[in-house]
Amino acid sequence: MSDGLVVVDKPAGWSSHDVVARSRRLYGTRKVGHAGTLDPMATGVLVLGVGRGTKLLTFLVGADKAYTATIRLGQATITDDAEGEVTATGGVAGLDRHALEAAISRLTGDIEQVPSAVSAIKVKGERSYARVRAGEDVELPARPVTVTRFDLLDVREASAESMTGPGGVVGVLDVDVEVEVSSGTYVRALARDLGADLGSHGHLTALRRTRVGGLTLAHAHTLESLTALRDDGTEPADMPMTPLADAARAALVQRELTAEQARSLGFGQRIPSAQPGREEPVGAFAPDGSLVAVLDETRPTARAHVVFAPASS
Incomplete structure (x- = not known):
C-alpha cells in the first residue's frame, strides 16, 4: 500500500464520509481519513490521507483555507445555507456595491464569529446540529477567527420563492x-452576518473550497476519474497520490536536516530547534529528500510530533 495524500474535488451532494468510504475501496485500505469536513452542498478541495498519510492530517486541519461562494441576500435559512428551510426574508432595496463593500470590510480581519447553530460543534457532548434538529434553540459562543481576504466579485438581482407559499x-x-480564512471559520456564518450587517438576511447558495494550506484544486482528482482508473484495472498501489514528502512540502513549513539530525530524530531523540518559538508544525527532511518527521519547535529543543522514518539499529 502506498502512503501519502489524495486531494479530491468533492462533488455536491456527497458528505465527506461518503468520499472517504469510496476512497477506501478505490485505494484498497481502511486507513483513509480526511483533513476537515466539507458540507454536502459544498464542492472542491477535500484532502485525504492514505496509509501513513493519515498522520499528516492533524497538521492540515488547522491550515488556512480559501473558497469561492455565492451569498444570497434577502433570505435567512435555519442552516445558513441553501439546504435549510427559509426562516426569514428581508428587503434588499437600496443595497448597492458601495454598501456591500463597506459591510464586507467590517467582516475582514480578526473578528469574533458565532458559528452556525447547525454545525458539528459539540454542546454538552452532543453535536449542535442534532440539538437544533431535535427542536432546541442553540446559542453558540462567539470565537475569534481571521478573515484574511473577503473580495466582492459580482452582484446580481434575482428572485426566490417567498415564505407566503407557491407562486409568491x-x-x-x-x-x-x-x-481566505483561518481554520474554524464558517463561510455560511459570514453570509449570515453580511446580511445582518446590511439590515437584511443572508445565506450561502454555493460554496467551493479552492485551497487547504498549500494544496489547491490543481492537485485535485475527481471521484469519476479515480473510479475510471480502477475500472480500467489500475491497482490500488498505482492510483494517483501525492507522496508523503511532496505533501509535507506543500502543506508545512520546511526544514532541511543533516544526516546526523535525521538519524537522531529517527531514534526518537530531540535536536536543537532551527527557529525556537515557531508555532507552526515543521516538516523535517533528510538529505535525500525523504520526510523524517513533523517537528514541534516551540522550545529551544525540537521534538517530533510524529516520526515517519524510524532509524534502523
Whole structure:
C-alpha cells in the first residue's frame, strides 16, 4: 500500500464520509481519513490521507483555507445555507456595491464569529446540529477567527420563492465572493452576518473550497476519474497520490536536516530547534529528500510530533 495524500474535488451532494468510504475501496485500505469536513452542498478541495498519510492530517486541519461562494441576500435559512428551510426574508432595496463593500470590510480581519447553530460543534457532548434538529434553540459562543481576504466579485438581482407559499416571489441579491480564512471559520456564518450587517438576511447558495494550506484544486482528482482508473484495472498501489514528502512540502513549513539530525530524530531523540518559538508544525527532511518527521519547535529543543522514518539499529 502506498502512503501519502489524495486531494479530491468533492462533488455536491456527497458528505465527506461518503468520499472517504469510496476512497477506501478505490485505494484498497481502511486507513483513509480526511483533513476537515466539507458540507454536502459544498464542492472542491477535500484532502485525504492514505496509509501513513493519515498522520499528516492533524497538521492540515488547522491550515488556512480559501473558497469561492455565492451569498444570497434577502433570505435567512435555519442552516445558513441553501439546504435549510427559509426562516426569514428581508428587503434588499437600496443595497448597492458601495454598501456591500463597506459591510464586507467590517467582516475582514480578526473578528469574533458565532458559528452556525447547525454545525458539528459539540454542546454538552452532543453535536449542535442534532440539538437544533431535535427542536432546541442553540446559542453558540462567539470565537475569534481571521478573515484574511473577503473580495466582492459580482452582484446580481434575482428572485426566490417567498415564505407566503407557491407562486409568491421575493427580490434577492446574489453576491459572488472569494474568501481566505483561518481554520474554524464558517463561510455560511459570514453570509449570515453580511446580511445582518446590511439590515437584511443572508445565506450561502454555493460554496467551493479552492485551497487547504498549500494544496489547491490543481492537485485535485475527481471521484469519476479515480473510479475510471480502477475500472480500467489500475491497482490500488498505482492510483494517483501525492507522496508523503511532496505533501509535507506543500502543506508545512520546511526544514532541511543533516544526516546526523535525521538519524537522531529517527531514534526518537530531540535536536536543537532551527527557529525556537515557531508555532507552526515543521516538516523535517533528510538529505535525500525523504520526510523524517513533523517537528514541534516551540522550545529551544525540537521534538517530533510524529516520526515517519524510524532509524534502523
